[in-house]
Amino acid sequence: MQATGFWSGETLKDRLETLITPFDPERVDCSAYTLTVGHEIYVSPNEAIQDPLSVTVKQLGDGEGFTIPPGQFAFLLTQEKIEVPNDALALISIKAKIKWRGLINVSGFHVDPGFRGRLIFSVYNAGPVTVHLRQGQQMFLIWFANLDKPTAFARNQPVQESFPPDLISGISGELQSLAGLNKKIKDLDQSLTDRVHSIEKEQTYYRFIAIIIVALIVAMITTWIRDGGISRAFAPHPTEFRSSPTPTTTATPIEPGNELPRTAPTPMTSTPPGK
Template sequence: MFWSSWTLAERLRDLITPFDQEHIDCAAYTLAVGGEVYVTPNEQVADPTLVTVKRPALGEHFTIPPGQFAFLVTEETVKVPEDALGLISIRAKVKFRGLVNVSGFHVDPGYFGQLTFAVFNAGPVPIHLKRGQRIFLLWYASLDRPSEKKDAIAARKGIDWNVLSGVSGELQSLAGLAKKIQALGDRIHDIEKQQKVNHALLALVAGAFLTFLLTSLFSG
């Protein structure tokens, strides 16, 4: 059974830090973008290997380009009781701009720490966000009994560096690939144009040489 807004108000004071009752949205709690952000580099980055985790100040903006992934941590520390399960998503007004949650949709019983959201910009334009912006949703649902198998890892804080290894380096977006294909097409066009000029010059030289040769033969 999902927790109602009344249950959230009663129980979340001990489960979410910092907690503010004003951030209860119907039957969910809204979580904010926290202090660590990683955005995969696109074709506009000079050296993709130098891209690393950023630590924006509160209110500082950052951008997720089209076709790129990002890892975002929550500002809040979250605890899920052993007799409950957490479900996560992104607020509709952000999803409608093309930001997709690809990190999964549940939080295990016994979890404790900041949540890390893996997101993907599936839209055609950059998505601008800022630290402190409330774009995440967390629901709690009760289990019929405490779970024997639970998340027993120590409190998580920040982005796990292990998850970055699979997305480090340049990731080509459709827009980036289109630009490279266009540049290649322009290059081929320039080469073909130069070849036509070369052929024309060769024809002129050959014609001049043939004229000179014929003139020499008949004049002799």
């Protein structure tokens, strides 16, 4: 029966040269080995992306940086290829300095016996700020432990070189994270506040115009009253006291030669009584 237990740093240096490619003895950290970020990554889109469904796997150049926004998932592929023998089991994690930024490993914590290829780390940014990373950064840790004997149930699959085709489609599209929802709520609150302020300004403007109009009307009425407008309004109309016109005769002019003959007045005679 094989002795069980985690491999020491010395065992890692002796055995990992044939199990990890490329292998660097300087990356043995106590009883763990440090792995780096590879060239292939996927970061789920947030609300800042106009077309979330267009986001796909990204190929990084050497040392190229990338970010994982708050509340977003990411798939990270290791630069190194790993092989776990049939008589061992591996455990994986993220370095503490990176976990303190809020990045959580949600892909699982072990590697099956018989696995071969690059490891895929599924991470979630549970922190309040964006996490900045780069290709080649030392980010992951792996431990090896012996089984009591070689297992016949070891994993027997092709070498994993990149992300499986169906891996990305499962989380494509925008993810409604708490940070994203909080930002949307703040944006909506700011929009409503700006709208209320705009309406208040409009109301103040219209109230000012209404006051001016009322003041002008009052001034006009006051001037009209001062100038006797009420007396003129209630005084009788002049036509009510106008008398009927006196008929006038028009003298017809007499042409010369057409004058009427003048006659002497007939003397009055008295008749004697008895005549």
